[in-house]
Amino acid sequence: MTYKYFFGSDNRSIPYLNTLIENYDSIKVVTTEPRNTGRGRKILNNPVEDYCRSNNLECTYFSNSKYYDDMDFGICVSFGSIFSNDFLIKHPSIFNIHLSILPNLVGPSPVETTILNGDTLFGYTIFKIINEVDKGPVLFTNQIDIVNNYSSNVYEELSKDFKINFESIDFNSSLKEQVGDVTRSYKFTKNDYLITKEDTLINAKNKIKAFDVLGPAFIKYDSKIIKIHKYTEDNSNFTYELKDGLLYLDEITPEGKKRMKANDYMRGLQ
C-alpha cells in the first residue's frame, strides 16, 4: 500500500493538511522534532504535531536519512527542515505549495512582500521540489484577488482556494518549467516591523497588514513598544502621526499588557 505524505511544521500548513485528510484515506504526516522556541526557550511541539495528536493522526519526525518506500507522492507546506539532495533523489515526487505565482516572489515571504508592495493579487504555485530553492517545474497555479489583504486573511483565503480546487489537481499530470523573470522575497528582521514617523501612511498600513502573522508591526511611543494588530479609518481613535498623515490605531498590544482596543489603552492613560 502507498501513502500520500504531508510535510509541514507550522500553523500555516495545517489547513492544507486538513484538505488532504478530507480527500485521502491513506496519509502519513511528517514533521520536525520539538525544539526550543519562544521566550525562555521552552521545548514545544510544533502545531502540526499537536494537530495530529488531537485528531488521532500518526505523525513521525523527519530525517534525511530515512527512506519512505511507501510514498506515492509528498506535499510540503511551511516545513522547517531542509531536504538533502540525496533525500530528493530517493523521493522524487515531493511537491511544495508556494504562496505566489512562481517565478514571481521566490523565497520565504511572498505573501508579506506582496502586501508591502501594495498589491491585492495573490496566488499559489504547486511545484516539484528540486535542488534549487523554488525553481522546480510547476504542476498547478491559481491567482486570486484578495481585497482584505491582512496576511492572516490572505493565508486563510489561499488555503480555502486550494481546498476548492483540490479535486481538479492531478498530482500525476505533466509539469511545466517556470516561465518569466525571477523576483525575490526575503526574510525579515525586527527592524522591518518598526513603523516610524518617517514612514508614509500607506507604508505604515501595509506594514500592519503584512506583518499581522509574523510580527506584528510596532511603534515606539513614549519610549515604549506598542504592537499594532489593526488600524482603522475612524478618526476618533488613538492616533500616531506619520510623515504625511495620521494613522488611527484600532487593536494594539502595549508593552507588558494584553491585546486591547487602542481607545481603551488611551482611556487608561488619561
Next chain:
Amino acid sequence: MKISASIQASNIYNLLDELENYKDSFDQLHVDITDGNFTDNISLPVAIIEYIKTNTEYVVDTHLMLNNNELFTSKAFEFGSDIVTVHCETTSPELFSSLVNKHNNVGIGILPSTDINVLSDYIDNAHSVLLLTVNPGFSNQSKAVNLLDRITEFKNTYPNYSNLLIVDGGVKNEELQTLRDLKVDIAVQGGAIFAK
C-alpha cells in the same frame, strides 16, 4: 542548495543593517564560535545567536570550533540555533552520540587536515557533515584543500550518506554551480557576501 552567510565576515557592530544590505545573497546564517584554544582566535560570543533569533527569522547554523563541545552545544541550542556542528577533532564518538541523543540537529565537522575516514565513527548519527576547507578561526582565507577533491573524497568514502552536506571555507561565487552539481546542500560564504 542553500547559501549560509558567515556573519564573522560581516560588520558585526552593524549586523542587522548588514543582513538587510546583502539579503539577496543568502538564505540562512552561519555563526562561527571559537575559543582561542582549538583555534588561534576568539570570534563571537555564543549569545549572538539569541540576538539573531530575537531580531530576525533566519535559520541559524552554528559551527563550534572549540574544546568544550558539551557545554557550548547546549548553550547554542538554548539560544535558538537550528543546527549545531561540532568537530570530530575535539569530540569523541561517545560524546557525539550523547549530544545527538540530547539535541536535535547535531552535525559533525572535519578539518581539512584530518583523514576523512575519521568520520566513520560519527556519520551514522550525524544530522549533517560540515567539510571545512580552510584552517579554522579566521574569515576570508584561501583554501587549505581543494574543494572539489575534498567533496569527491567524502562522497566516495561515504556513498550511502544521505543527510545534509555543508561546505565551509573560502567558497567563491564562481564555485557555487560546481557545488550544486556535486549535490552539496549548504554552502557557507563569508567574504564572498560581505566583502563585496
